[in-house]
Amino acid sequence: MRISKDDIPTKIDVPGAVARQAINFGDASDYGSLAAEYFSLGAGTDIAPLLKGLDDDACQAPHWGFMISGEVVITYTGGLDETCSGDDLFYWPPGHSVRVVSDAEVILFSPQVEHAEVMNHMLATMAG
Numbered sequence: 001m002r003i004s005k006d007d008i009p010t011k012i013d014v015p016g017a018v019a020r021q022a023i024n025f026g027d028a029s030d031y032g033s034l035a036a037e038y039f040s041l042g043a044g045t046d047i048a049p050l051l052k053g054l055d056d057d058a059c060q061a062p063h064w065g066f067m068i069s070g071e072v073v074i075t076y077t078g079g080l081d082e083t084c085s086g087d088d089l090f091y092w093p094p095g096h097s098v099r100v101v102s103d104a105e106v107i108l109f110s111p112q113v114e115h116a117e118v119m120n121h122m123l124a125t126m127a128g
Contacts, residue, residue, distance in 0.1 A: 005038050011119055014126065016042035019119065023112050031062075031111035038107055041072070045100040048075070050122040060094040061114035070104025 008020035018040040025036035051057050056077045069086040076082070077095035084090050094114075108115075 003036065008036070008038050011037075012123065016045045021112075021115075021119070023116075025109070025112075031114070033112045034109050035112035035115055036107070036109055037115070039104070041070070041098075041100045041104045041106065043070075043100055043102050046097075047122065048097040048099070050125045051097055051118070052125070054118065054121055056095055058095045058097055059092075059115075059118045061110050061118050062094050063090075063092045063108045063110045063115075065090055065092075065106060065108040068105035068107065070106075071101040072104050072106070073099045073101060075099065 003022050003025075005020070008022045010018060011021040012019040020038040022036045023033065025034050047059070048057070051059060054060060058077050067084050067086050067088040067090065071083060071085040074082045074084065074090075074092055075097045076093075083101070
């Protein structure tokens with residue numbers, strides 16, 4: 001299965017951040033269906049305020065992915081920070097937030113049910 005970046009439906013499109021999500025992009029056994037996601041994130045973007053109200057005020061979906069370019073800092077609920085930059089493969093377990101240091105292009109593979117809950121919460125928070 002393949003999909004072009006421009007064919008991935010846009011889920012969030014706000015100044016500084018575009019999140020695309022292709023649902024039903026494989027199966028990760030215990031998690032069920034995966035979503036393939038392509039994020040374009042502007043420097044200074046910090047999703048922490050949008051996660052308020054979720055368990056531990058953090059994203060509770062795990063992500064596997066690849067940093068195409070840029071730099072992001074992942075903050076875990078245990079207090080650890082980790083920096084990911086261009087050409088890095090990564091796994092972010094549940095219980096994290098993301099802050100963008102320099103404009104970033106990121107590919108994620110996420111359990112679609114769990115990540116949809118987080119993204120819908122973020123959208124509702126932005127809508128006020």
